[in-house]
Every structure is written in structure tokens, then in C-alpha cells.
Amino acid sequence: MALWLVIGGAHYATVTEPFGAVDWFGPPVLVPLAAVPLALRRRFPLAVLWTVLVTAPLIGHDSPDIAYYTGMICLVAAYSATSYGPYRLPTVLSLPVAAVVLVFLFTDAKLPSFPNGTVALLVLIPVLAVAHEMHMWRRRVDEGRARLSALQREQVEALNRAVEQERARIARELHDVVTHNVSVMVIQAGAARKIMDIAPDQAREALLAVENGGRAAMAELRQVMGLLMMDGDGSGTVATEDLAPQPGLDRLGALIAGVREAGMPVELTVTGQRRPVPPGVELAAYRVVQEALTNTVKHAGGATAAVTVEYAVDQLRVEIADTGGLPTASAGSGNGRGLIGLRERLAVHGGTLHTGRRPRGGYLVRALIPLEAA
Known part of the structure; x- marks a missing residue:
């Protein structure tokens, strides 16, 4: 122009x-x-x-x-x-x-x-220009609609993925909370039933351990359900005592004591310089020990276990080893989700999980979680 x-x-x-x-x-x-x-x-x-x-x-x-x-x-x-x-x-x-x-x-x-013949061309040119602009406008509108539809589909897919991930997280939490306590309770109840007539005092102690295990399971379930029922701003109708901190490495002693009450000898060894670690890492390490001991109780009756927690310079090593034994009556109740859930939980913190049989018998579970250098 x-x-x-x-x-x-x-x-x-x-x-x-x-x-x-x-x-x-x-x-x-x-x-x-x-x-x-x-x-x-x-x-x-x-x-x-x-x-x-x-x-x-x-x-x-x-x-x-x-x-x-x-x-x-x-x-x-x-x-x-x-x-x-x-x-x-x-x-x-x-x-x-x-x-x-x-x-x-x-x-x-x-x-x-302009000559009369030229007037027709002068009229045609703006008409064609307007027609072209209308065509381009409709094309842009169609492209905008297509992009909007694609964006809506992506949002729906992202929402579905978020729902699936949340379902998996809830299933993992419930599995970790319930499986250990229920497995120990089943074993203790079975032992109490067998010795009820010949050793009623020991049977009462076993039933008391079952009661304590049930209370522990209910307490952890209330914590999980309290987190699920909280509003987006952190408020809710759940009681404050139901929102206690999630278990960490400081509660390994109580966890191992409960397994010992079920009749399995367990030793705990902590090496390295103790130092604060993120709560999520502590919870992941606790769940590794809990799941490994639960599997030992279910699949290796009569075995002994050793739990090792090492504070290395750049990582936290959690290792659970057992000597092997015979499967108990509750061995067939698992669905294989425990170890899968542990790998998912550790992956969030960049950690890895190694499992397998030991050359001299028994089973080994080792978790390595990166930490910032002290």
C-alpha cells in the first residue's frame, strides 16, 4: 500500500x-x-x-x-x-x-x-477480499474450536489420571495401615486358640496383643480417613487427636515390639550419625520395615528377622533380612500390591527398592533413599 x-x-x-x-x-x-x-x-x-x-x-x-x-x-x-x-x-x-x-x-x-469496464474489477476486488477474510475467519474459528476440544480432552484425561493416582495412593495407605496389624492379629489369635486349654495365661496375653493390635490399626485408620476427609484449606470435622503425625523412624521400636509379641524374634540395628530427615522419607522407611516384617510373619513362620537402618552421608539405607521359614495360614491372603506400593512410595523421593532371596536362605528387602549430605 x-x-x-x-x-x-x-x-x-x-x-x-x-x-x-x-x-x-x-x-x-x-x-x-x-x-x-x-x-x-x-x-x-x-x-x-x-x-x-x-x-x-x-x-x-x-x-x-x-x-x-x-x-x-x-x-x-x-x-x-x-x-x-x-x-x-x-x-x-x-x-x-x-x-x-x-x-x-x-x-x-x-x-x-475509471472506465466503466474497470469499475467491475474495482467492485470485485473488495468483494473477493471480504470473502477471503470471511473464509479465514471461519477457518480460525474452526481451529479455535478444535484447540478448545483438544484442551478439554486433555483436561479430562489429566483429571482421570489424577483420580487414578489418588485411588492408588489411598489403596497403598490402607494396605500399609491394615495389612501389618491384621496379619499380626490373625497369628496371635490363632496361637491363642491353640493354647487356650493348656495355657490359658499365655492365651490371655495373646488375646491382649490382638486387642492392642486392633486399637493400633483403628488409630492409623482414623489418621488416614482424617486426611481424606479434610477440606482443601486443611479444615474439617475430624478430631484433632485423630490427626497425629504419621509414623516415622522413631516408632520402629514399637513396630518391632508388636512383631515380637506375635512370636517372631526381630533385632533392630541403627548405624551412622542420626540426623533429621524429611517426614515423607521417614514414613516411607517406616512402611518398608512394616511391609517386610508383615510378609515375614505371613510367609516365613518360625523365622527370625533383622532390621538395619543406616544413616549414610548421602542416603538412608533400610534393610530387612529373615532366615526363612514356612508359610502361615494367612500367606494366601495377599494380592501382591505391597511391594508395588513400596516402589511407588520410594520413587516419589527418588529411592529404590531391591528384593530377593538370600543365598543362604531367607528373604532380603533393601531400600535406598537419597538424602542431602550432612
Whole structure:
């Protein structure tokens, strides 16, 4: 458009005045120069508009022919300022000034005349331009709808994944909380049943251990359910005593004592310099020991176990080894989710889980969790 106006202005500068009579410093020669600022109309739209509004009346007020072209230059500058101008208020305030200048220029302007055959083309061109813009508009609308539909599908998929992950987390928590205590309770109840007639005192102790295990299971279940029932802002209707901190390494002694009461000898060894670790890491380490001892109780009756917790420089090592034994009556009640849940829990903290049989018999579970260097 700018090039077209420059060429048109140059045409009028030479046609309206004979070549030898042209005033090289007069308005006809300045018409092409008036259109030059339009080359920067997208980069500096408001500055170009005001430059054109000042120069156009000075150049085109003496000639009706030149007034037409200077008016067209103003129109292009006003359109560019409206379309590309970053400063909306100054642009809006400039448009009335542009309107006054256009009225001044077009009042006496001599509009170009075209042959009748050319008029049809001049009408066809804007029609085709409008049709093209409508086509592009519909295309953009369709693309926008497609992007919106894709975004909605992605949101639904993300929501479904979040629901699945939350279900897996809840299942993992419930498994870790219930399985250990219930397995110990089953073994103790079975032992109490067998010795009830011949050793009633020992049977009562076993039943007391079952009662304590049931209370421990209910306490941990209340903690899990309390976390699930809390609102997004941390508030809820759960009692404060039900929201005790999740178990950590400081409660390994109580955990191992409960396993000992079920009749399995367990030794606990802690090496390295004790230091604070994140609560999530402590809970993960606790669950590893809990799950490993639960599996030992269920699948290795008569075995002994050893639990080792090592505070290394850059990692926490938790190892549970047993000597092997015979499966108990509750061995077939598992579903294999325990070790899978442990791997998922450790992966959150960048940890790994290694399990397998020992060369001299028994089973080994080793968890390695990275820690910041002390």
C-alpha cells in the first residue's frame, strides 16, 4: 500500500505539471515523500499517523488531485494506528483529528475517474477480499474450536489420571495401615486358640496383643480417613487427636515390639550419625520395615528377622533380612500390591527398592533413599 501511494504520488507530480515546469521543492514533488513514513506504520503506528496528519494538509491543500492522494495516505495511517497501535487511549484521541484532516482534504479533492469496464474489477476486488477474510475467519474459528476440544480432552484425561493416582495412593495407605496389624492379629489369635486349654495365661496375653493390635490399626485408620476427609484449606470435622503425625523412624521400636509379641524374634540395628530427615522419607522407611516384617510373619513362620537402618552421608539405607521359614495360614491372603506400593512410595523421593532371596536362605528387602549430605 505504501509503495502504491508513493508511485501514485510520483505519477501526479509529473502528470499534473510538465516536466520542465515542475517545482522540485513544491507540493507535487513532496507527494511521494509524504507516503514514505507509511513504511514504518506497523512499527511506529502512532508516530506515523501524526507525521502524516501534519504533512498531508500542507502538501495537498493547493491541488485537488494531490489532495486525494494525501487523503488516502491519511486513511492508511489511521487504519494502521488503529490496528497496530499499542497505546489505545492516544490512538482513540488521535482519530477525531484524523477525521477533521480527511474532511478538509476530501472537500475539494478530485476523485480519479475509471472506465466503466474497470469499475467491475474495482467492485470485485473488495468483494473477493471480504470473502477471503470471511473464509479465514471461519477457518480460525474452526481451529479455535478444535484447540478448545483438544484442551478439554486433555483436561479430562489429566483429571482421570489424577483420580487414578489418588485411588492408588489411598489403596497403598490402607494396605500399609491394615495389612501389618491384621496379619499380626490373625497369628496371635490363632496361637491363642491353640493354647487356650493348656495355657490359658499365655492365651490371655495373646488375646491382649490382638486387642492392642486392633486399637493400633483403628488409630492409623482414623489418621488416614482424617486426611481424606479434610477440606482443601486443611479444615474439617475430624478430631484433632485423630490427626497425629504419621509414623516415622522413631516408632520402629514399637513396630518391632508388636512383631515380637506375635512370636517372631526381630533385632533392630541403627548405624551412622542420626540426623533429621524429611517426614515423607521417614514414613516411607517406616512402611518398608512394616511391609517386610508383615510378609515375614505371613510367609516365613518360625523365622527370625533383622532390621538395619543406616544413616549414610548421602542416603538412608533400610534393610530387612529373615532366615526363612514356612508359610502361615494367612500367606494366601495377599494380592501382591505391597511391594508395588513400596516402589511407588520410594520413587516419589527418588529411592529404590531391591528384593530377593538370600543365598543362604531367607528373604532380603533393601531400600535406598537419597538424602542431602550432612
